[in-house]
Amino acid sequence: MATGETGRTAPADRPVAGGAVSAGPDGGPGAAAGPPGEWRRLDPRSLLVTGAVMGGVAGGICLPVLLGLSSGAWFGNGPRRGIGLTLLVTASVLLVVGSVAADWAGLRRTRYRIGPERVDLHSGLLLLKRRSLARERIRSVDLTAHPLLRLLGLVKVRIGTGESGGGESSLELNPVSRAEGDRLRAELLGRPAGPAAAPPGGTLARFDLRWIRYAPTSFLTFAIGSAAAGAALQISDWFGVQEDLIGRTGDLVRDRPLALVVPVLVLGALLTGAVGALGLWLEMWWGYRLEREPGGVLRVRRGLFTTRSVSVAEPRLRGVELVEPIGVRAIGGARVDAVATGLAEADGDRHADARGLLPVVPRAVADGVAALVLREPRPPTGAPLTRHPRRARNRRLSWALAAALLPAAALAAAGPWLTPVLLPVAAGYALVALPVGTALALDAYRSLGHGIAGPYLLARSGTPSRRTVALQRTGIIGWTITETFAQRRAGLITLTATTAAGAGAYSVHDAGTSEGLAFADAAVPGLLTPFLVEIPEAAGGAAPENRPPVIAR
Missing domain, CATH: 1.10.287 (Helix Hairpins)
Structure with missing residues (x-):
């Protein structure tokens, strides 16, 4: 017998509150839904x-x-x-x-029970599994349904504690009826079921087809285009026509200049990827609604073929994260993710979309929805940020210079020994990598920033995907301060705020040492104070109120 996360379940013949166990045809608990605490079965459909x-x-x-x-x-x-x-x-x-x-x-061997204190699931044909979750530890009840389940009026229910304990931190009921799924969600999250669950005015955001224009700017476009080309080759191999396909393609491009062939092929892959990205976006976000329900629950519902319903209780919401991938940022878009406790996924499934409160939308819309979610009059994510020292920019420029010149130098040095072809390859790499790396380094520096906006700490960084987190200062439980040898020489540090929500840690990269320490001390007063010391007046020469704090070593 395998034991679940708590390792403690009630025997099958023990009376429970709200009703006794009924005997099914196999001598086990009955299948019919009854009073709380009665054993129930999954839907036979x-x-x-x-x-x-x-x-x-x-x-x-x-x-x-x-x-x-x-x-x-x-x-x-x-x-x-x-x-x-x-x-x-x-x-x-x-x-x-x-x-x-x-x-x-x-x-026949699977049954579940919703008791006053615990949720139990017994399953297994050869290997019997008895799993149990304490109700006070339940943080999420999410519903999903692929097209076949939707056709039959069924849903898959995932009940989770939000801990990173693998499959032991969640239970999955697959499937139950749609009505039973809604009832379980309302009961386990402690909110009323039925039409009263979505009062007028509870909608914070809803689907807008105009947002689809951001779909082709994602990284998926090129990935889907490349995958489509690979799939075409694989399918042609199945039917024995791969050589013919490659031969015809070679005949088309053989007598044409390379400067024309490469852009055409890349453009074709991008167009194919863009069509795929549009279809994927529609499948993921069709019918999207973000609602605030009674009892303080944010509910996201979306999906064209596979519907999803994800709930985030506001008491465990610790902030939001504004995400701007580089392609989306170029046309003024951003998406909003939740920073909340209890969103750790089980069974190795990262479920990054479980944190998504809003798809990629115009930046102004994203800021407005962030303010509504946090119940703030103004969006914290739009507050001005403190820029980082120029020394942080120099570090990034040096990284870009090394990434461009070191490989080029290695290729040029190997050219006389291996093949002269490496010399023009090295020159071409340097000519492309140097300006691209410099542009990315400058963008990475411009993305750096930190600040305090009322009850929220703000931290921004990233180039491929710039992220701005607005984290409740009361949710910070610790600071980690790191400085490499190069940072120490440049007078820079990296501050990492530790929290029980979201990614678990959010960093302020390459801040000035004195300014960064003062910022951390102001964000959470008293947390860092025992580790700070003042520079003596004789050594620092400054007035006490103007002396920068330093970390005690």
Whole structure:
């Protein structure tokens, strides 16, 4: 028997508050939903989902075999083809029936119970698992439904504690009816179910089709375009026409200049990726709504084919993070993520989209939604920030210079020994890397900033994806101060605010030493004070009120 996160469950025959255990056909708990504390079963309509999925799998496996049978390449013609077709159909039927039978056996052995203090889940066919979560530790009840589940009115419910304990920190009920999923969410999060859950005026943001213009500017565009080219080659190989496809492509570009061929190929990949990015954006954000429900819960609902419903309780919200990828930033867009406790994902699934409160939208809209989420009259993410010393810019320029010149020098040095072709390659690399690296270094410096806006600490950094976090100062539980040898010589430090929410740590990179220490001490008064000392007057020569703080070593 495998024990869950708490390792303690009530015996199956022990009476529980709100109702006694009812006996099912197999002698176990009954399937019908009843009073609180009664054992319940998953929805048996999942058998239809399993049958449909495995039928699709069987069809995908059988298609190449059918093509081979039709051509006579594998079994020849005549009776042998009929025998092959019979074996193929039999194997497909056995796959579907066997999968449905295994799912039915699993359903018979799976039951769950919502007690006054705990949520219990018993499952397993050969390896019995009894899992239990304390209700006061539950931080999230999220609902998802792919198209087959939606067609049958079912949802998958994930109940989590928000801890990073793998699968032991969450329970998954897959599937239950849509009504049961809504009831579980309302009951476990302590809020009323039904139409009263979304009062008039509770909507903070809703879907706007104009936001789709930001989709092609993401990093996914080039990735999808490259993947499409690879998929085309793979599919052509399946049908034995890969060499012909490569030959025809070579004939098209052989007599054309390279300066024309490369841009055309890149443009084609980008256009393909842009179409894919548009489709992916629609699937993820169609029907998006951000609502504030009674009891202080932010609920995000979205999805075209697979619907998702993610809830964030405001008492565990510690701030927001404004994210601006470089392509999106170039046209004035940003997205908003939640910084909250209890959003750690289980089962190795990072679920980065669980933190997403808002897709990429115009920056002004993102700031406005951030203010609404935090119940602030003005958006903290739009407050002015303190710029960092020029020494921080010099560090980034030196990194860019090293990244451009060191590889070029290595290639140029290897050229006389290996092949002269490396000499023009080194020159071309340096000509491209030097201006690009310099531009990125300057952008990285401009992205640096920190400040205090009322109850929030602000920290901004990043070039590929610039992030501005507005973190509640009361949520900071510690500071980590680091300085490398190069930073110490330049008079710079990196301050990292430790918190129980979001990523767990947020850094202020390359701040001036005295200014950074004063900022950390002002952000959370008293937390850093025991580790600070003043420079003696004889040594510093400044008045006591003007002496910069230094860290005690």
